[in-house]
Amino acid sequence: xxARDRILGRIRRVATGDDIVWQGGGATPxxxxxxxxxxxxxxxxxxxxxxATVTRLDGxxxxxxxxxxxxxxxxLPAAIRHGAEPDFAALDWGTVAASxxxxxxxxxxxxxxxxxAMAETGTLVLTSGPDNPVTLTFLxxxxxxxxxxxxxxxxxxxxxxxxxxxxxxxxxxxMVTGPSRSADIGQVLQLGAHGPIALHIxxxxx
Amino acid sequence: MxxxxxxTPQFKQNSRDALADENLQSALRSARNGFVGKRAIARAKxxxxxxxxxxxxxxxxxxxxxxxxxxxxxxxxxxxxxxxGHVHWAETAADAQAIVLDICRKAGAxxxxxxxxMISEECGINDHLSANGITPVETDLGEYIIQLRDETPSHIxxxxxxxxxxxxxxxxxxxxxxLDPDRDLSGLDTLLKEARAxxxxxxxxxxxxxxxxxxxxxxxxxxVIVTNxxxxxxxxxxxxxxxxxxxxxKIVPTMEDAATVLRILARSAxxxxxxxxxxxxxxxxxxxxPDGPEEYHVVLLDNGRSNMLxxxxxxxxxxxxxxxxxxxxxxxxxxxxHAYGWVxxxxxxxxxxxxxxxxxxxxxxxxASTFCGRCEDVCPMRIPLPKMMRHWREREFERNxxxxxxxxxxxxxxxxxxRPALYRLATRGGMAGLRLLGRGRGRLGKxxxxxxxxxxxxxxxxxxxTFMAQWRAKR
Amino acid sequence: MxxxxxxxxxxVDMFRPSVGFATVKLLEDAxxxxxxxxxxxxxxxxxxxxxxxxxxAQIAQQVIVAFESYDYVVAPSGSCAGTIVKDYPxxxxxxxxxxxxxxxxxxxxITSFLVDVLGVESVTADMPRLATYHDSCSGLRxxxxxxxxxxxxxxxxxTVREMDxxxxxxxxxxxxxxxxxxxxxxxVADKVRHATDTGAELLLAGDLGCLMNMAGKASxxxxxxxxxxxxxxxxxxxxxxxxxxxx
Numbered sequence: 001x002x003a004r005d006r007i008l009g010r011i012r013r014v015a016t017g018d019d020i021v022w023q024g025g026g027a028t029p030x031x032x033x034x035x036x037x038x039x040x041x042x043x044x045x046x047x048x049x050x051x052a053t054v055t056r057l058d059g060x061x062x063x064x065x066x067x068x069x070x071x072x073x074x075x076l077p078a079a080i081r082h083g084a085e086p087d088f089a090a091l092d093w094g095t096v097a098a099s100x101x102x103x104x105x106x107x108x109x110x111x112x113x114x115x116x117a118m119a120e121t122g123t124l125v126l127t128s129g130p131d132n133p134v135t136l137t138f139l140x141x142x143x144x145x146x147x148x149x150x151x152x153x154x155x156x157x158x159x160x161x162x163x164x165x166x167x168x169x170x171x172x173x174x175m176v177t178g179p180s181r182s183a184d185i186g187q188v189l190q191l192g193a194h195g196p197i198a199l200h201i202x203x204x205x206x
Numbered sequence: 207m208x209x210x211x212x213x214t215p216q217f218k219q220n221s222r223d224a225l226a227d228e229n230l231q232s233a234l235r236s237a238r239n240g241f242v243g244k245r246a247i248a249r250a251k252x253x254x255x256x257x258x259x260x261x262x263x264x265x266x267x268x269x270x271x272x273x274x275x276x277x278x279x280x281x282x283x284x285x286x287x288x289x290x291g292h293v294h295w296a297e298t299a300a301d302a303q304a305i306v307l308d309i310c311r312k313a314g315a316x317x318x319x320x321x322x323x324m325i326s327e328e329c330g331i332n333d334h335l336s337a338n339g340i341t342p343v344e345t346d347l348g349e350y351i352i353q354l355r356d357e358t359p360s361h362i363x364x365x366x367x368x369x370x371x372x373x374x375x376x377x378x379x380x381x382x383x384x385l386d387p388d389r390d391l392s393g394l395d396t397l398l399k400e401a402r403a404x405x406x407x408x409x410x411x412x413x414x415x416x417x418x419x420x421x422x423x424x425x426x427x428x429x430v431i432v433t434n435x436x437x438x439x440x441x442x443x444x445x446x447x448x449x450x451x452x453x454x455x456k457i458v459p460t461m462e463d464a465a466t467v468l469r470i471l472a473r474s475a476x477x478x479x480x481x482x483x484x485x486x487x488x489x490x491x492x493x494x495x496p497d498g499p500e501e502y503h504v505v506l507l508d509n510g511r512s513n514m515l516x517x518x519x520x521x522x523x524x525x526x527x528x529x530x531x532x533x534x535x536x537x538x539x540x541x542x543x544h545a546y547g548w549v550x551x552x553x554x555x556x557x558x559x560x561x562x563x564x565x566x567x568x569x570x571x572x573x574a575s576t577f578c579g580r581c582e583d584v585c586p587m588r589i590p591l592p593k594m595m596r597h598w599r600e601r602e603f604e605r606n607x608x609x610x611x612x613x614x615x616x617x618x619x620x621x622x623x624x625r626p627a628l629y630r631l632a633t634r635g636g637m638a639g640l641r642l643l644g645r646g647r648g649r650l651g652k653x654x655x656x657x658x659x660x661x662x663x664x665x666x667x668x669x670x671x672t673f674m675a676q677w678r679a680k681r
Numbered sequence: 682m683x684x685x686x687x688x689x690x691x692x693v694d695m696f697r698p699s700v701g702f703a704t705v706k707l708l709e710d711a712x713x714x715x716x717x718x719x720x721x722x723x724x725x726x727x728x729x730x731x732x733x734x735x736x737x738a739q740i741a742q743q744v745i746v747a748f749e750s751y752d753y754v755v756a757p758s759g760s761c762a763g764t765i766v767k768d769y770p771x772x773x774x775x776x777x778x779x780x781x782x783x784x785x786x787x788x789x790x791i792t793s794f795l796v797d798v799l800g801v802e803s804v805t806a807d808m809p810r811l812a813t814y815h816d817s818c819s820g821l822r823x824x825x826x827x828x829x830x831x832x833x834x835x836x837x838x839x840t841v842r843e844m845d846x847x848x849x850x851x852x853x854x855x856x857x858x859x860x861x862x863x864x865x866x867x868x869v870a871d872k873v874r875h876a877t878d879t880g881a882e883l884l885l886a887g888d889l890g891c892l893m894n895m896a897g898k899a900s901x902x903x904x905x906x907x908x909x910x911x912x913x914x915x916x917x918x919x920x921x922x923x924x925x926x927x928x
Binding site: 002003004006007008010011012013014015016017018020022024025026027029030031032046049050083101102103105120121122123128129130133134135137138139155156157160163169170171172173174175176177178179180181182183184185186187188190192193194195196 | 233236237240251252253256257259260262263269270272273274275276277279280289295296297301345346347348351364365366367370371374394395397398401402405406407409410425426428434435436437439440443444454459460461462463465466468469476478479480481482483484485486487488489490491492494495496497498506508512513515516
């Protein structure tokens with residue numbers, strides 16, 4: 001008998017099932033039920049409370065200039081690393097040197113497109129793939145993320161519905177709420193533990 | 207040694223050492239109120255009723271999973287395999303060690319990066335890898351600090367909570383010998399930057415990354431980790447091989463059920479609405495993916511848990527390892543995590559440790575509680591921790607493991623307590639004796655056989671005759 | 682007129698009868714007839730918490746028999762009342778279970794009984810003093826005793842200045858304090874420090890175990906704070922020396 005059979009055998013001797021037809025989730029709190037403009041407002045407020053910074057843009061066309069300005073303001077080199085995201089491919093980055101590929105050991109600034117986001121907690125949802133190498137989310141010192149306002153869901157339920165509707169099954173789904181942090185040195189919270197020291201979000205549209 | 211070695215039988219000595227350790231006491235004082243206050247605020251921000259409704263939902267969810275655990279584990283396994291991953295079943299810590307070592311060897315690993323996993327601590331994975339010529343590198347900053355100090359975690363979510371800043375500085379100066387010994391490490395930020403730079407290089411060197419799992423989702427075969435640093439993600443995204451170490455009770459049926467747990471986990475643990483990184487991982491990298499691991503392995507650990515099903519300790523398997531019970535425990539706050547002597551400290555450890563290493567070895571822990579009930583009050587999964595500690599005391603009493611003096615004292619007291627008339631006489635006589643000893647001072651500095659009390663505090667003397675005697679005289 | 686049985690508690694019986702008499706006064710002032718069943722000793726908690734379930738169950742049955750004929754059972758202790766309310770129904774078996782449940786349903790801690798059951802808004806004592814209040818664990822977390830003593834204290838003119846960590850255990854814990862004396866000593870030192878840091882003249886609580894622990898530490902450290910059971914203040918019976926103080 002294998003370890004698997006022995007473990008399952010022991011479990012089944014006592015855990016003989018219940019009669020519940022399980023419905024996942026439930027007890028959704030009010031903070032996860034915002035709608036309309038409130039939803040975008042809550043997303044921004046929560047992301048900001050989690051130490052992210054946020055800029056609202058009318059549309060994708062405004063992104064290169066806004067990104068260039070953010071890089072300048074943060075004293076970062078005029079360079080950005082991103083994946084094969086179709087939205088980015090069509091853009092003229094102007095003076096910013098854009099390169100494509102996964103994250104490298106020294107990566108001052110990276111750019112990702114979020115699949116969707118969650119107002120409940122100010123969380124970005126990124127899915128891995130050629131368009132969005134997962135390492136860009138963690139290796140950039142400053143991580144820039146673009147999200148369409150229309151893709152901001154109220155809570156987890158909407159996010160999971162989006163993921164199911166997309167029909168894809170990415171290797172990783174990354175939920176990101178603010179920049180990396182640790183309180184492991186002296187119980188004092190500091191930003192930028194291993195991942196980004198700063199997270200900046202561009203919310204596109206209304 | 208297959209399991210992590212324990213010093214739990216020396217709990218009393220461990221706690222005396224902890225009380226005498228000024229660095230530890232200073233670290234415990236600075237951690238003490240942070241966690242408590244932050245959880246209370248996070249709960250209030252959601253709305254206390256809604257938060258408590260989620261706790262009920264979490265309890266029901268896990269009860270349902272445990273009742274159907276076999277089916278859910280098989281469903282989960284099917285999904286992992288369907289997405290190109292491998293599932294390994296480990297009955298014991300030794301099995302888990304062998305499985306992990308085998309995967310590492312096949313990957314030709316010289317170094318292995320580790321995200322925070324308590325299961326790995328439980329199984330002594332680091333020692334086993336080291337003994338076999340593979341270097342484990344802890345990447346969680348707290349775990350990294352204690353690895354440098356050759357210690358075990360003292361808290362399940364804040365492993366280095368017992369370490370003071372000067373101690374961190376000292377370890378970095380000792381360990382990072384490639385850097386200028388006269389460099390300025392005075393600021394907290396300089397320490398963080400140095401750790402970040404040192405560990406960043408290590409992410410690119412390892413052939414295997416090991417993480418834990420906060421949940422395993424049966425519907426999708428995803429493993430879920432929750433971190434604030436991002437180390438768990440770098441550990442699983444850069445090496446060729448990702449190993450997930452998870453115990454069998456981590457299953458939830460659906461993604462929405464994971465949301466139920468996530469909504470209470472961080473709020474209970476650190477008081478955050480959401481941890482910074484919540485990552486759902488499924489199988490190896492997809493065709494065309496530029497990064498991510500080429501192999502994905504899940505080690506499903508039992509190590510005594512299946513034996514807890516169907517017993518009075520089953521509810522403990524609902525635990526989501528948030529640490530709220532220890533954050534709110536006055537005993538934990540007084541002695542810290544190391545005094546508990548094994549992997550899991552605080553109230554959850556007091557219940558789990560005897561289950562996993564035996565009540566002979568872990569029997570002190572369920573006794574070292576005042577039953578103040580604060581742990582159960584804050585547990586997101588509503589685990590009746592004091593009740594289960596009492597069950598352990600009952601097992602010890604049944605098996606004659608309770609100390610002889612305690613049994614003897616209880617026996618005499620119980621004999622009288624069941625005979626009210628004799629009890630009246632005995633208590634009247636005893637109190638008269640104590641009053642004599644007190645000689646009108648109102649209190650006693652020393653009482654025969656009561657040194658445990660009077661070493662630290664006076665014993666208030668009885669006021670006069672017993673209430674029962676006075677009452678009878680009056681009415 | 683409700684017939685109330687007083688569950689004196691073993692510690693009050695032995696060490697501080699004045700708490701029993703203060704409880705009787707409060708109950709009688711509120712219009713109750715008070716009786717004290719002879720066949721009481723202890724609630725059985727020491728056995729129950731030491732793992733001796735059989736002895737605890739025998740004592741529980743003895744308490745059920747002695748007290749079940751009254752309208753209410755009241756104790757000047759959240760800990761002992763909590764044992765009857767929460768633990769007895771789990772502890773006994775068979776035909777005893779419904780009797781334990783019936784007893785649990787009519788058993789109360791004194792301040793909670795006055796406020797929640799009898800609807801008492803104020804007591805007659807006049808006590809314009811500064812106090813701090815320790816919330817004993819069982820009363821607070823098992824029975825929800827928190828606002829009731831504070832409400833009644835306010836009616837006597839007592840000002841309660843809250844200490845840090847008022848809801849944290851004092852380190853008594855029944856046999857815990859003698860099984861793990863070092864940890865207990867550290868906990869009660871913290872508690873007494875928090876209490877005296879408020880500048881209050883009085884440290885009050887609703888359980889004699891906690892009070893003896895705190896009073897013993899306060900006197901050992903020469904803290905000069907007067908430690909009393911809350912009912913002594915509510916009944917206006919503060920002419921007796923405070924806990925651990927000479928006559």
